[in-house]
Amino acid sequence: MAKKAKLPTEIICLSDDDEDDNSNHINSKTQPASLTPIKQNGKSIKMNNQSIDSTIWTIHEKDIIHVSPLPSKYSDKFKKPFEVRCTSVNFGIVEFSVESDILSMTETDFEMKLTGGFTDNLNIKLAYTDILKFYFSFESCLPVAFIHVRNEFAILFDKYIPTSDEHGKGFNPNSKDEKRRHIIFCLKPLTSDMERIHISTIYHFLKIKCPKSDIQCISGSRADELYNLTRFAKLSIPTPKKTLFILNTNDLMAKTVGLNNNTIRFDLSSDDLHCLNEGEFLNDNIIDFYLQYIYHEKISEEDRQRTYLFNSFFYKRLTQKDNRDNPNISAAERRYNRVKRWLRDVDLFTKTYIIVPINQNAHWYIVIIQNLNNVPTEGDLISDDEDDQYDDRLKSKKRRRSSRIIRSTSNNVSNSSSPKTIDDFIDELDDVDEVTSDNDVPLILDIESLVGTKTRSQSSAIIIFDSLRLASKTRVAATLREFIQLEYDHKKTLTSGSLARKLFNIDTILTIEATVPQQQNYSDCGLYVLQYIESFFTHLTYSTMNNQSTTFSNWCEKNLKGSTKRKEILNVINEHIIS
Secondary structure (H helix, E strand, O other): OOOOOOOOOEEEOOOOOOOOOOOOOOOOOOOOOOOOOOOOOOOOOOOOOOOOOOHHHOOOHHHEOOOOOOOHHHHHHHHOOEEEEEEEEEEOOEEEEEEEEEEEEOOOEEEEEEEEOOEEEEEEEEEHHHEEEEEEEOOOOOOEEEEEEOHHHHHHHHHHOOOOEOOEOOOOOOOOOHHHOOEEEEEOOOOHHHHHHHHHHHHHHHHHHOOOOEEEEEOHHHHHHHHHHHHHOOOOOOOOOOOOOOOOOOOOOOEEEEEOOOOEEEEEOHHHHHOOOOOOOOOHHHHHHHHHHHHHHHOOHHHHHOEEEOOOOHHHHHHEOOOOOOOOOOHHHHHHHHHHHHHOOOOHHHOOEEEEEEEEOOEEEEEEEEOHHHOOEHHHHHHHHHHOOOOHHHHHHHHHHHOOOOOEOOOOOOOOOOOOOHHHHHHHHOOEOOEOOOOOOOEEEEHHHHHHOHHHHOOOEEEEEOOOOOOOOHHHHHHHHHHHHHHHHHHOOOOOOOOOOEOOOOOOOEEEEEEOOOOOOOOOHHHHHHHHHHHHHHHHHHHHHOOOOOOHHHHHHHHOOOOHHHHHHHHHHHHOEOO
16 A cells, blocks of 8 residues: 655745845746745835736725724734634635645745645745735635735746646736636634634734735625636626526425435425525535435435435534533544444444535535445555565554554643633634644545546545535544544454454545536535535446446536526425425
């Protein structure tokens, strides 16, 4: 089994604001081919010929949100690095996940520890002097910051992180493609109190550090428009109005629906049904009903027997801290104890597919865990090493690797004597109790290869289907992997010292991010989740029976046009009403 090498951290200091009148801003010395630390000295030069902004980027008075002064008790934040909660950073069309979901605002620059793309463990510094405009909002559907930078920064970025394709550079402030022109910080939603502190700190920090730049906190609606422009290249130009799918009064009446000969019942309220209106987010009741409909009526009997479907509350329950948690056991056991009763009569290890719908930060995505029974045992792993010239050092390393402990993101011990910072307070308010793994680098695989290739379809994996892919889901994968290991250890009784124990770690059950069709707005994530699962099993069956070229993406796109899926869900509900 191939081993994952942990890559050394690469540092790219693309710019800074050290001032030296005798040097240029861009260091012209030839650098090695590999990414190495670069020190750029020089005074920032204001660009006089930069006429790249279209009128769509004009911020009017009505778009601007007044930012209150930072409370005096937090004014010391300007004297030390401030941690901004951020899940991912886009440089044009190039997306990176943010390590630990934290960006640092230092004295001179934004410091970003990034992973993903074609490289890993990458540190980038963006000097405040390279920022021309910085617009941000916490009121938008997805909290976000838009950054216009000097062209010199983009030139250096392309030099050390080449991203060109047939359409040009992946990140280019002068591009005619709006998707390639800007840096986007995808910020984390915060509580209202923390939001106010973050808004004031970010705004006043940048006003002090780069007084010549255009710094604005903007309205949520304006940020949504700009996000659509930068993410989907949708300009705000007049377009023919389409008829929105809106439920009538009769459709909105509460009803009870049944599945599996009415042995499974859902009481759908008017609020539940309102979610089917165009532009609304699907809620957990609608998601659970339609997934159960797919499971009982859309997939084959063979697929149903080899599939287990969790409801949408499972992952939330697994990762939500509870006052009833036992503080005297490990964090892993606490997580497991919250859900162990859910599977008293179920053996997950006889299933080929396990489906886990997840909602985080008002966004739906779904996970399929496949082929748990194909995970090797400790004996298998040791045999692999013995076959490799009986290398004892490899055997020892394999044993250590197979028993790797994944660290919890929750701290079991607190130091009450240490003063709490704003960021500590944010951590306390965050109820998500997940796991993290330092070495997990997800594979980005085309969905067709996952369902269409025999070799790939037999491998053990945690496959993530996300219609936005705004951030890495390695914590989710690590948390599910930990749950599976504990479920196995509790359910499978083995003799002491037995090598028959299966080991579920990042080497034996991979994390895969499937390249799937992406949503074109903020509200349709639930629809995509449902269509992913429906298309997955349809395509799986179709690929087995027919060696045709019709793709998974084709099935998704065909069924997700306009209001098709919302109408389809409503029709299914009406067909299953219990009188």
